[in-house]
Amino acid sequence: MAKDPYAVLGVSRTADADEIQRAYRKLARKHHPDVSRDPDAADRFKEIGEAYSTLSDAETKARYDRFGADFRQYAGSGAGPAGGTPRWGSGGPRPGPRPGRGGYGDVGVNRGGDVDWEDLLGGWFRQQGAGPAQGADHEAELRLTLEEAIRGGRRTVRLAQPGGETRNYDVDVPAGVLDGQRIRLAGEGAEGRDGGPSGDLFLTVRIQPDPRYRLKGRDIHFDLPVTPSEAALGAKIKVNTPAGPVTITVPEGSSSGRRLRLRGQGLPDPKGQAGNLYAEIRVMVPPRLSSQVRKLYEELAAASDFHPREGLL
Known part of the structure; x- marks a missing residue:
């Protein structure tokens, strides 16, 4: 059984078009397979696109609200609001990224919500085709004792890499660093594409509890x-x-x-x-x-x- 599109996007049934669009844009950015490391990101991304395709079109949304998961069989039947075949123009769904380099199948995206993939993903699809693209940023935690946070200084941190290997990073910890503060290692994130710059590595400081202080x-x-x-x-x-x-x-x-x-x-x-x-x-x-x-x-x-x-x- 198909999932409830409202649940997929995390919005209520009374959500208006702007709320639906904001929820979709946030989830699409998070779960795009070029961004997420989740092995199920492609399926999740497609599911989000299908949910948005249903709720961003007023007619399709009305059919779903009336008939639930069986709404598609009433399209164009006269039993509910007018439906018919998908429209790829300004009023209906359009294809998402096609299979190929960086593609993840057809994801229906409705133009009614004025969603622009170029804007949504910062030019991702244009960058995949040609030209340099900056690599993704990476994040990790840097655990310090209270004494280390007070003194600061140079530390070597070993972090796991995507391929299962480990790598050492030299970090200059400022004296008096606070819990939750982030330290940026420029250029230590994912490699860029086609000669583009690498992303950054952000280390979030976590000061370990001390029973004395x-x-x-x-x-x-x-x-x-x-x-x-x-x-x-x-x-x-x-x-x-x-x-x-x-x-x-x-x-x-x-x-x-x-x-x-x-x-x-x-x-x-x-x-x-x-x-x-x-x-x-x-x-x-x-x-x-x-x-x-x-x-x-x-x-x-x-x-x-x-x-x-x-x-x-």
Whole structure:
């Protein structure tokens, strides 16, 4: 059974001609066999063309809306809106690309929607016949640790090629690169046709999660465990961070949740201000106490007049 053309194009039954045309153009670009690497691209492309041929012609669309998948048998029968043989002029379907170099069979395209293949695919069919054509762009992911994103520098990336082989690419990673940022390697995409320029390779940066740190934009957050005495008396604590070792001053009387900022110690920004490093205090107590330490805690409890729950009781 033929697929519902509305479902193929992803539009509702109330879609107007402009919506149908926009949906068709988007899908045709995506699934054209010269663009898509999907092995079923040619069949999908033909299916999209047939769906558009049905819905872009007002008479054909009306027959489909009335009779469903059997609409073709009512063409010209008088049982529904006037039909008849396809029209290859300005009012009916016209052939799509013919078999041959780069061709993928006959795909009906209705002129009623004013679809121009030259415009739709950027001159693809003209370029296939003669003249140079630029190669397609390729995309891949570049996975970095937080430390690598901060430092930047030159990296070698190995990527699989269409033929199953692998190839190494040298990439200059800018210091402070953000998650989702793209790095362009000019001319490293698909080769052009007939002497045309190669496409580009775009690497999308993905910064890997780190259990120690939380990245928010260019700011880096992490938990700083401290002892009760360090929190109460204050301390200078040396810790390792993604950017290297730093010394953090814990003010006396610090409770869990207090956030300390180290300005400019986050992700660098070549075009502006670097992010900050935020240490959030977590007061930790020993899970087991020696008899001596227990005695000292008991003495402290007896001497202290601090009441953290005042107002809650």
